[in-house]
Amino acid sequence: MLAETNQMPMLDLARLHFPELVSFLLLLGAPLGLLTGWWNSHQVAHSPTTHTYLRAIIVGGLAGLVGGWAFSSWFVQNNAFIVIAGIFNSHSLTVGTLLHYTIAIVIGASFGLLFQHDVLSPGSSICWGLAYGLFWWFLGPLTLLPTMLHQPIHWSYLYGASFFGSFIGHAVYGIWLGLVYALLDRLWVKLFITSDPLKREIEGxxxxxxxxxxxxxxxxxxxxxxxxxxxxxxxxxxxxxxxxxxxxxxxxxxxxxxxxxxxxxxxxxxxxxxxxxxxxxxxxxxxxxxxxxxxxxxxxxxxxxxxxxxxxxxxxxxxxxxxxxxxxxxxxxxxxxxxxxxxxxxxxxxxxxxxxxxxxxxxxxxxxxxxxxxxxxxxxxxxxxxxx
Incomplete structure (x- = not known):
């Protein structure tokens, strides 16, 4: 509008600016969110008895393992285990499988560390997990994977379209991650955090x-x-x-x-x-x-x-x-x-x-x-x- 040029169709315009979408998310949004969250976490005191790093890492890691299992079907269909094994200059299916589940566990543990205070119910945890899975699609196959494979980074929409199956896989991974995290987190609270008998339930x-x-x-x-x-x-x-x-x-x-x-x-x-x-x-x-x-x-x-x-x-x-x-x-x-x-x-x-x-x-x-x-x-x- 400022340049007073003819506007191309909206879909073509969105595809043209897909690289800017990726760069805004990864280079502006993510650092801004992390720094803001880190600053706010030092301004608000959280009870160490209810939120701990150990709980976040263990519960998140187990949830990430389940999410990785749900994602693995796409890897099998597309021989993606062989692709990620190339990070270690290997063509072994075993190496790729172990690396996939290791990454899934690490992402799950990071989910616990980042979102432990925001997960209030299994429902919201599913939504947080879905968001985190979508974010990792931009950071993982579109950015980190080509870098680790010593390939140039292409943030074009055509390159993104070639990983569309992975996009859905990351969404499914995130949904499972959020659900399992919430359930295991509740179990952890029941087992290891003492409840107050004076706080009565409204109903059974x-x-x-x-x-x-x-x-x-x-x-x-x-x-x-x-x-x-x-x-x-x-x-x-x-x-x-x-x-x-x-x-x-x-x-x-x-x-x-x-x-x-x-x-x-x-x-x-x-x-x-x-x-x-x-x-x-x-x-x-x-x-x-x-x-x-x-x-x-x-x-x-x-x-x-x-x-x-x-x-x-x-x-x-x-x-x-x-x-x-x-x-x-x-x-x-x-x-x-x-x-x-x-x-x-x-x-x-x-x-x-x-x-x-x-x-x-x-x-x-x-x-x-x-x-x-x-x-x-x-x-x-x-x-x-x-x-x-």
Whole structure:
């Protein structure tokens, strides 16, 4: 606009400036974030009994190992183990496999060190893990790998497109990393950190979990119905029907609603304390829907149909309408879940002690969660379009 030149089409312009996207993330955003975080960590005192480096490294390393296992299927299909073995001037499959899992463990441990204070629930941990996995796609195969292989760095969108399968793999790795980290971290707290018996629960853990499952299932019905309109228009329902040996849209619709209900139930359990208002519920649900686009139609569905995992640009292009459907599904499910949860909680919070406890469990203001939302949604939606 300042140069008063004719603007090229938006997609071509975005592809032209893809190298600047990589450089802004790696050379500006990452150093700025690390320095700001380091400075803020010295201004706020954290209790050494609840957050420790040992806990972050061990839990994060184990979670990274599981994430590396989920990522390994792409490595097998594309002979990538041989490629990364070249870092040590080797062509051994064993060397490449060991190096892959070592890197996965190191990234997982660094996730624990960097995000231990931001992970408040398994749901938010999944989103943090997804963001960290996407970041490592820029830092790993696009930057560090060619450097270690003594090759020039190409930050063009064509080079990025050649690693599109790795992009989805990093997303799946991050999702598993975040989920397993949150579960193991909770187990660590239960086993090694003493709880205070005076801080009573509002309800029994079993009752609260069942209610969260119920609210998530009910909320997913509306999201699933909205999503089904897109699936009907794009002809995806017969493919879902093939899971039960049928071929018509109606059985596919039934399968779709069952899957939607299961995903909604998992949302209720994973995000029960993250939704503080309608805006937050909308975004957390949207992020969860985006995560399921990576692990659902691109990963789990091909496995259920007995075909190889389709982490390719062609598959992603075909499933772009499904990406929109997952986002709409997640956002609507999150909002309705909040409504159902509030209806139940209103009468429980009459007791000020119980209200204070619930306030402690909710994500406070001033956290970097909005930056996480922008980062994941921006890259998760735009990159499949640009690289495709």
């Amino acid at each position: 853990a079993g009752v609260h979990t069942l209610l969260s499952l119920l609210w998530g299932a009910l909320a997913s019905l509306a999201g699933g119905l909205l999503f089904s309109l897109i699936m009907l228009a794009t002809g995806v329902l017969p493919r879902l029907a093939s899971l039960i040996g049928a071929s018509s849209p109606f059985p596919g619709f039934i399968v779709h609603m069952i899957i939607s209900t299961i995903i909604g139930m998992s949302y209720g359990v994973l995000f029960e304390h993250e939704a503080t208002n309608v805006q937050a519920s909308l975004i957390w649900g949207t992020l969860y829907g985006l995560a399921w686009w990576f692990i659902g139609p691109l990963t789990i569905l091909p496995l259920l149909l007995g075909v190889p995992i389709t982490w390719t640009m062609q598959a992603a292009n075909i499933l772009l309408p499904s990406l929109l459907g997952h986002i709409l599904y997640g956002g609507l499910t999150g909002v309705i879940f909040l409504y159902l949860q509030r209806r139940h909680m209103d009468w429980l919070l009459i007791d000020p002690r119980l209200a204070a406890r619930e306030e402690r469990l909710l994500r406070p203001g001033g956290t970097p969660a909005p930056a996480l939302w922008l980062f994941v949604l921006g890259l998760g939606i735009v990159l499949p379009i640009i690289l495709g």
